[in-house]
Amino acid sequence: MSTPARPESLARLDRLVAALIAKGIVTESDLVEAQARTDRASPEVGARMVARAWLDPDWRRLLLGNGAEAAEHMGVSMAGAPPLGVLEDTATLHHLVVCTLCSCYPRAVLGYPPSWYKSFEYRSRAVRDPRGVLAEWGTTLAAGCRVRVVDSTADYRWMVLPMRPAGTEGWSEDQLAALVTRDVLVGVALPRLPVALAAE
Amino acid sequence: MSEIDPQHAIHDIGGLSRFRCTPVERDEAPPDGFGKRVDALRQVLAAKKLMTVDELRRCIEAIPEPEYFALTYYERWLTSIGTLMVEKGIVKAEDIA
Amino acid sequence: MSVPLLAPGDRVLVKDDWPEFRGPAHIRTPHYLRGKPGRVVRVLGGFANPEDLAFARPAPKRVLYHVVFERPPLWHEGEAGDDVLVEIFEHWLQPVPAERQAA
Incomplete structure (x- = not known):
């Protein structure tokens, strides 16, 4: 607690x-x-960066190549902030971010870390039993998908670029961004369609 | 494999057996007013080049074990910032005791 | 920043060193990786050494790498193919000689 x-x-x-x-x-x-400056940062920034990457290949290249520059384009001041690295999920590789040594977190684009991210349990277990931790979030990966835990130990801060969910063809940036929660950006969850849509 | 964890520093807890069977408590709470103010103080002191995040971490890691686990997250930060400000001669220990 | 001595694809061993038990220290190489084999994925750049910054000492830049570690040598459990990706400074890495890489 x-x-x-x-x-x-x-x-x-x-x-x-x-x-x-x-x-x-x-x-x-x-x-x-x-x-006040810290209070303004929120996962909505990271979510919008992801949604744009799903729509625009040039933006995707920028985001993966230099996350901090991409964040600046979103109006986030990265002066004095650590570099931002973006980890690209694929059909066969899923990333999960943790900081086992303290609580490094991409605050510039996600805001304050939630308490659980800083907890001894998450910090200790995510690196050793990532699939167990994912199961606690109700996150199931496709068969054959490997898990790569990213232990954030030094000067970068890391955010996940998840796979765009099937069934979102033709969606707007706003609609897509709404699927990308803070948990998705950390890698403990996957973007999920609203139940009503998924059932169609 | 030994059942005993290898030696490790207090903060260096990746993979420790002692937490293996404890679920992650899904506490979503953002910091309270105290935490946000401590957080802001660290940022201001860092911007004024009076401390680095590395120094903050060193002085958190140096908190004796019983106190380390008794304090909340931002209480550990406050302890560390106070230690640093005294260490650097910016404030006196009796000012903040 | 000095020229990186290692390149993506290089096999490395994390030094089995424990400075934190010899005196005051601030180490960003997690205990569970000490002495473990990994592979360099990318060069992340040059960064002031946190081991010096933590004590407000002059902190020369060191090369930082992203290094991937297969899971079994770390913990003999979990799913085959899963791994751990960690930022490690060059002074914590030893290259593994080519003849041992072939093994």
């Missing part, structure tokens, strides 16, 4: 911030701006 911070930690943060402000190191507006 994401346990709330203890009162003494809230007080400790206040004291540290007050000391830094008193010394002229940071200002309250620095903190407010940094938080």
Whole structure:
């Protein structure tokens, strides 16, 4: 569970911030701006990058070749952000992203990581038992599809470019982007058609 | 294969047997107000070249084990940032104790 | 960045080294890969060495690679064909001599 911070930690943060402000190191507006900037990032950016890659081969090449440049084209400022790598799923290879050492996550295009991504269980198990973890998400891969776990250990941040689902021919970028959830971009889930459509 | 995990540092938990049989709790919660503020503080201090993410990680990894597992994720960050600011002489230990 | 000593396709061994047990250290090579064989997939570029950055020391750039590891030498379980792809710095990698690659 994401346990709330203890009162003494809230007080400790206040004291540290007050000391830094008193010394002229940071200002309250620095903190407010940094938080607002981080709050604006969301998986919708990553989803749109994927949807565009399904529609536009040139964009797909850019995305796979230089994810950070592609993100800049989406209006995301990547100055100071780690490089973004994009992992291309195929019919025979599925990628799953984890950071076993800490919690590296492509925050510029996905926003804050969810608590489970930072949990000891996910970090420990995804690399050793990826199929077990996928099963917990109800994710089943096609027979013959290999799993490549990507342990995000260093300077890159990684996002998955999944396969475009069958049955989406003629769909718009907006419609396609709606299929791409945060879990899909991490690789614990696959894009799924709404049940009503899938049944047709 | 030995049933005993090889030696590893506290944060270096890929594949550890101790977590093998525990399902991932699907906690979707984003950080709370405390977490977001600690997160913002780290970004501001990094932008001002007063600390790196590598230093943040080193001081998280140096938290003694009982405390490491008792603290929440962003409490570990706060501990680390406080350690660094004292280590660098930017604040005094008694300012933030 | 210095010229990469390794190229895609090269067989490598991760050094079986444990600096974290000799003193203060910050290591980005996971424990489960130490001493394990892998194969270079791509050169990711030159990046300041995190082992130095963590201590605010001058941090010369080191070459970072994406290295793929077959699953069985890591854990003798799981599905054949599955693997793990990890960023590893050059100073943690030893080339495997060609005669051993043939084996």
